[in-house]
Amino acid sequence: MHPNGPLGNFDLVKKINMEHTISTILNYRPLSRAKIATLTGLNKMTVSSCVDLFLQKGLVFELGTTGTSRGRPPVLVDIHEQAGVCVGVDVEINQFTVLVTDLLGKRLESMGIPMESKDPYHFVDSVSHIFADLAAAHAHRPLGIIGAGIVIPAYYNTQTNGVEYNANLKEWNDFPLADELCRKNPSLPIYINPAPYAGAMGEVHFGGVASKTVEHLVYVTSSWGLSVGVYNKGELFTGATGTAGRLGHSTIHMNGKKCTCGSRGCWEMYASVKALYDLLETTPQQLPFIDIVAGMTNGDAKYTSAVHELGHYHGIGLANVINAYNPRVICIGGLLALLGPTLVNSIWNTLSEMIPARFLRHVEIYCSELGELGVAHGGVSMVLRQLPATMIRYALQE
């Protein structure tokens, strides 16, 4: 038979059937073959041959039976979560965090590594060594490392294929990060996203119930500056070149403080972690963020009034965000999430003065519970999106 004839179509149909089968197991696990057939609309024999292939390759396993129905109870099929690992890397100015999870996103280990140099080549070398060590440590798993999601504190221009401007990390501007990482790690699939997008993905994938079920979500994150990731109709809104969401540099004060971007009165000069340190007239070196949280929790007036002021300015920027995007849920991520209800209450006080109640009625604002690994989880979710395709490729290998 001609390779591009009926046989080619047969292969394509088989791949599509496998895709439906494995995606359905991932979404509704564990499932019987009969249930997979019902959910996918495929016939039971097709489902069984797909499941058998994944079984043979050790990517799924049979869970025993549900045991209650009369006759022979159905065997449930589940993902073999140990069949491979995912890696998420959260790059910050002073350090990067590596999170290793199983195929269901459960944390296996995490480590923080200091950035000894601002030279991007140094980072590529350093993280590539870690990837090599992890690949060796997980070589016994059928899929090994299935990919690495790199989260950067800057935008990544999808047209020029380089890191966009970051005033705090100028050495990385225009650096072809994807090319350099792929050159050093030729067999490892690499995905890159800016922190606000990855944070939003991590929240939707691993975060609270509200974010999982919602199609219109705004994720605001600040590790030092401030940026925004927007989910619209369940899709991440990235704009023409992948830099949408630079709202930290929207103007909230016409003749305000000079910003690192060159403009004046940017939102992030008043509502970010950096702004909170300015209000307290100190630095992270002198006062760890966790101490600010402790001071606020203990009711120390110096800290509570600083957080209230921060919340007021956060509210001004969020009023613009609500007017622009009409979100159902606003999630505060990054370090600011640790400020919890004190921050959220101040935000609401300002919002209710700025926006008619009818436009706020359906908005929910909450702080992410993913903590300091939230953005790294976003890196993992970038990898997990490719899991069905990775599993199919492996299952079809001779």
Ligand SMILES: [Zn+2]
């Ligand atoms: Zn600015």
